[in-house]
Amino acid sequence: MSWSTRFLTAVAFLAVGVVFAPDVLGSGPESPAAAITAVKLCHLLAFATAWGAALWVTFIGGIIMFKNLPRHQFGNLQSKMFPAYFMVVSVCAAVSVAAFAYLHPWTSASSIEKYQLGFLLSALGFDLSNLIVFTPMTIEMMKKRHKVERDLSIGEEIGWSKNMEVAKTNQQLAAMNKKFGMIHGLSSLANIMAFGGLAMHSWYLAGKIQL
Numbered sequence: 307m308s309w310s311t312r313f314l315t316a317v318a319f320l321a322v323g324v325v326f327a328p329d330v331l332g333s334g335p336e337s338p339a340a341a342i343t344a345v346k347l348c349h350l351l352a353f354a355t356a357w358g359a360a361l362w363v364t365f366i367g368g369i370i371m372f373k374n375l376p377r378h379q380f381g382n383l384q385s386k387m388f389p390a391y392f393m394v395v396s397v398c399a400a401v402s403v404a405a406f407a408y409l410h411p412w413t414s415a416s417s418i419e420k421y422q423l424g425f426l427l428s429a430l431g432f433d434l435s436n437l438i439v440f441t442p443m444t445i446e447m448m449k450k451r452h453k454v455e456r457d458l459s460i461g462e463e464i465g466w467s468k469n470m471e472v473a474k475t476n477q478q479l480a481a482m483n484k485k486f487g488m489i490h491g492l493s494s495l496a497n498i499m500a501f502g503g504l505a506m507h508s509w510y511l512a513g514k515i516q517l
Contacts, residue, residue, distance in 0.1 A: 328372040342409065349405035350511075356398035356429070357508060360501045363391050377469070378452055378461040385445045392437035395500070398432035402507075422510050429503030440493035447489055451482045 312335040334493050403426045455461035458476065459467045473480040 318439055343407050345405045349402055349409070352398040352401035352405065352510070353504070353507065356395045356402065357504050359395055359398075360497070360504060363387075364497060364501055368444060372465075374464065376462045376464055377456070377466070381448050381452065385448060388441050388445075389437065392441055396430065397432050398438050399426060399500070399504075401413050401435040403430055408515070422507055425503040425506040429500040432503070434498035436493055436496045436500075440489065440496060443489050444486070446495050447482070447486045451479070451486055454479055454482060479488075 368384070371383065375383065403423070406419075406423055406426055410416075410423065412420065412423070416424070452461060453471065458472055458479065460472055469479070469483065473483050
C-alpha cells in the first residue's frame with residue numbers, strides 16, 4: 307500500500323467518523339467561529355478542486371487528447387493520469403464529506419442537508435470504486451489489447467478506425483474490444499455519477515451564496 311493510498315484511507319475513515327460521530331470533534335453551532343470558518347474554507351476548496359478536476363478531465367482534457375494523440379500514446383498517458391486524478395478527487399470528496407458533516411451534524415441536520423451529505427458520500431463512493439476497482443482493471447485490459455494491436459501493426463493512428471476494421475476479421479481483438487468497452491463503460495459511468503453528485507451539491511452551494 308503506497309503512502310497516497312494510506313493517506314486516502316485515513317481521510318476516508320475521518321470523513322465517515324465525522325458523519326457518524328460528529329460530537330467527537332466538537333462540531334455543531336456552539337463551535338468557535340474561527341473553527342467554523344476554517345472548516346467552511348476546507349469544504350469549499352476541496353469541493354471546488356474536485357468539481358474543476360472532474361469537469362476538465364471528463365468533458366475537456368480527455369476529449370482533446372483522444373482527438374489529437376495516437377491511440378496508444380493516449381492510452382498510456384491516461385493510464386498514468388487517471389490513478390492520480392481519482393486519488394485527488396477522492397481525497398477532495400472525503401474532505402468535503404468530513405467538513406460538511408462537521409458543519410451539519412446528522413442529528414441536527416435538515417432533510418436538505420442530509421440529502422447534500424448523501425450526494426457528497428455518493429461522489430466519494432463512486433470515485434473510490436474507480437480508484438480501487440475499475441481503473442486498475444481498465445489499465446490492465448488496455449495493456450493486453452495494446453500488445454495484440456502492436457502485433458497487428460495498429461494503434462499508432464489517431465482514432466478507432468483501424469481497430470474497428472481489423473476487429474471485423476480478428477476474433478481475439480473483437481473479444482478484447484468488447485471486454486475493454488464493458489470495463490471502461492463501468493468506469494465512465496462511475497465517473498459521471500460522481501460528477502452528478504458534485505453537480506447537485508454545486509446547486510445547493512449556489513443557493514447559499516449572496517452576490
